[in-house]
Amino acid sequence: MMGAVLAAVAGVAQAEELVVYGARGEQLVKPLFDAYQKETGDSVRYVMDKEGPLMERMKAEGANSPADILLTVDAGNLWQASQMGLLKPYKSKLIDANVPAHLRDPAHNWTGLSIRARTIFYNTQKVKPADLASYADLASSKWKGKLCLRTSKKVYNQSLVAMMLAEQGKVATEKTVKGWVDNLATDVFPDDTKLLEAIAAGQCDVGIANTYYYGRLMEKKPDLPLGIFWADQKGKGTHVNISGAGLARYTKKEAAATRLIEWLSSTKAQNLFADVNMEYPVNPKVKPDVKVAAWGPFKQNLINVSNAGSRQAEAVMLMDRAGYR
Amino acid sequence: MPGTRAPLRRLPKMSALPALKTAAVWRWRLPVLLLSLCTLVPLGVLLPALFNPDPGIWAHLIDYLLPQLAVNTAILLIGVGAGVLAIGVTLAWLVAVYEFPGRRFFNWALMLPLAMPAYVLGFSQLGLFDYTGPVQTLARAWTGSSEWVPSVRSSGGVVLVLSLAFYPYVYLLARGAFATQGRRALEVGQSLGLSRAEGFWRVALPMARPWIMGGLMLALMETLADFGTVAVFNFDAFTSAIYKAWFSFFSLDTAKQLASMLVFIVFVLVVFEQRARGRRAYTASARGGQQPRIALAGVQGWAAAAWATLVLLMAFVLPFGQVLWWAYQGWAEEANAVLVDNALRSLMLSAMAALLVGAAALLLAYAVRRDGGGFNRLLSRVATLGYAVPGTVLAVGVFVPVAWLDNQLIALFGAWLPEGTGSILKGSLAVLLLAYVARFMAVGHAPVDAAMHRISRSQEEAARNLGLTGARLVARLHLPLLKGGLFTALLMVFVDVMKEMPITLMTRPFGWDTLAVRIFTLTSEGEWERAALPAVLLVLSGLLPVILLSREENKG
């Protein structure tokens, strides 16, 4: 009782200001930080830029960096940040309890905070779900001239191929990617939304995209003949990636920063974190948004997402070799 | 009447006094050196990387990317170069020399695309002309197929969009030249037996060359530095490779090496252009001022109007209409007070940057005028190279040395600084503005330099002979004569800073979120439609300066 009071007093006295360097859209994280401040008194300064420049910035600032937390999308980026020595391992049992092991760094440098699934979408007027199976199946000749893909320059595709590399090895993966390229109905697209619209318009029959783009598009145009198919359910499961965070190596407020990450992975914040962008919570105790849940449950691929980073360069080179632009 | 006459003043003979020599020599070299440092330091950050190539990545680049890259860069340079010349020069010629229906409107309206960021133009063009867009959808509804519609996601599409986005640079500078000497050039040609068409090719065009080339250089530099637009079309340009090396291979060093190659290409272009000019001096007299226009009658007049309309439609009206439509749809979601704050900060930053870059460009042009030796000529070229470096790379180039300096200062004076001081210069407005100088010097310098060329030596000598020197000479002779060029520079920089994104993102002070930053945060998750409203505000904020710019240019 006495301790709780003291802690509360101490908490009030030490309302901290945390600096978060982030690449996730500010409109997606602002509501979270507002809620956090209301609850704990700690406020957050959010500095937004692309991942690459953010990391160069932390590196240049060195020990004088004001950053307490790095928040990015895609595990590959977090992996790279820890490779560059920009992160320090968190010490928190709570985070480990909240986040399944495959969605965080085995060395505790970072953790996932929301799941983004990348799966197969199809034109419901042309394709029956029974015709679909796996990512690798899209390389088979029956999809000749019917496949739409987004550019290989997007990290989502790089992560997908990196995971395939980790599981299936170089030869099989390269064969799959080459098969995709042979099946392309048209040049690769600059973004997932355009790709989904092309499937709906009949330019192609199937394609690969992140689920939240599908969610956003269907919310605006519910009549589009677009279906979602969970890939590799008979195999290892659908490819997932994360948006996540890690402690900045030179944070001077380690405790407060750890508290914020713990809170973000908690049941209180998870819906707020994932739902604004129609992503999935990482915390298995939290149910996704109703609209997202309506797409049905699916089996995630349980390979550790850090593979996205460690094999990214290899994956990109493989895609270049296969002629996947 | 002796006594009342101002004393004759002469510049000190430089060779006469050896002791004074160093000081005198450096008097006009120092400003050029300091200004070029704004660019040299960020470019210098690229250098150490050159000695540290990653063999694995380079082997891959050479095998799979560089051959295509060389071809694509050539396509861009030749295609966009030809495109902006074809559009910019013809329209400038029509508007400056002829009278045709709607000329007064087109005169300023053709500047409007300058207010629109190229990537916004690219994205909305894609929205209009891709398979799922209205054009192809209509084509399918009417003809049953849209396969005969040429694909917009092709090298042709990229070249067209970039040409539409960047032709105003050529248009603006060429129009100024044609307005003062175009009609006269035709007459001289005719008096020597050339028809109007021959006179255009053989007289007017070569005489306007420095101004046309100035505009072309700006357009090409911006083309080479562009990432947003080529990314929308998934066209592999130099910048794509730079970002691939950085973000996909996590090798910033390789990215820097590629960026250095890019800078080198541009430097070669610039030097080549300079050399090709040789001893020719273009101090075109502005005698006669505005000359009466030649009326284009009937079909010819309408053809001119149709050509201007087509360009304006494709480069501005249709894409802006598309963005407006998206903005209208997202109005409820996006219209808020934050956006007003973003807009105000955009305006403030652009205004400050324009003034600073304008002043810097003036100093640079004047210093080279006073001392046109090799040292100054070379460094003044270097000072304008920042425009050709991809923004993100330049941003790192600015940030790294500033952060380094901060760390040194904190290490030295940490004891006297408040507890926990992490930055001194970093995140200050001054650094952001200096970064803009590094980036946009080319834009400010081109029109000021062109105007400086029109001031003859004898005008300067006359003023000096009347006893004007130093600042008074500049204030009473150069400034009034450069007013037009300087004003053009201010407005062009203003509009460009409005659109600038990567440098603002990386070096802005906390809380300085501009419209471009807002667009970035929304588009980072692919929400192009939601970014429409800030994009509309951005274009609208740029419209006023563009219209002013046009007016000013009109005065000749």
Place this chain on the structure above:
Amino acid sequence: MTKDLLVFESVSHAYGVARVIDDMSFTLHDGEIGCLLGSSGCGKTTVLRAIAGFEPIAAGSIRLGGRLLAGDGVSVPAHEREIGMVFQDYALFPHLNVEDNVGFGLSALPRAERRARVEAMLDLVGLGAEARRYPHELSGGQQQRVALARALAPRPRLLLLDEPFSNLDVDLRERLGREVRDILKHEGVSAILVTHDQHEAFAVADKVGVMQGGRLLQWATPYTLYHEPAQRFVADFIGQGVLVPGRVTAPRCLSLELGEFCGLLPLGFAAGDDVDVLLRPDDVVHDDASPVQATVVARVFRGADFLYTLALPSGQRVLSQVASHHDHALGEPIGIRLELDHLIAFRRQ
């Protein structure tokens, strides 16, 4: 036997309402050098531009060697008129060197002929050594000569010169004026120049036209213009002189403050008419024996002579040209008389 080359007939031109050329006619013979003389804004440059084909005409016709250039709904494009022009600011091409500037209008010629012609032209204007230099590297006079050579090179049927010497200093102006005349005569080219400087006009031209307010007042040789001005304005504008009042006393007799003169007055005046008589400085002769005394009010020493401004007893001023050894101080009275061999008089308005 002189042949008509340029016939400029009843031409009018207007910018909006303002008439810039008003019903103007003149004829230039083959091989002649004509000059349009007038102060700025008199329309002389517009005439030149109309001949060149840069300005449309509203009425009248322009013919060159019998060919209709403009008028009657015809307008031959400027580049097909075979008319060369030297512009006031020379309009040399800054991107071309001297040689290429001069050869610019010769692109139809074979290379060898072109080179020969350029060389000949450069020799003619004395710039053979400057062939490879750029315009900005030349002096004003040299630029002028390049402009002349460039315009002459294609052998135009007529050369137009728009204030060709106005950018040069006086010394150079006179020398170049003579030079240009020699060059034109040597080449046998007909030309029209436009100027506001009568010395220039007299030095270069065979025929001079005085223009005022869009009208051509007189088109004649310099001698005729000077000695027989057809209009009061021409008399005033050309040369030095003063109009003094007088009265016609009998047919061909005139009474002036300086005395009675009979036999010189042209026909057409009646006794009792009030007239103004033109007195040139050389008409007023210094003669100590003369009963008429005038006071020196201003004097200009010109080397060979003095130009005195004298006040008659009535206050009327006259000019007198006096041999240079007759040095009279200001305020000094001197005797004068008129020595006339013809008399120019205008009816008082």
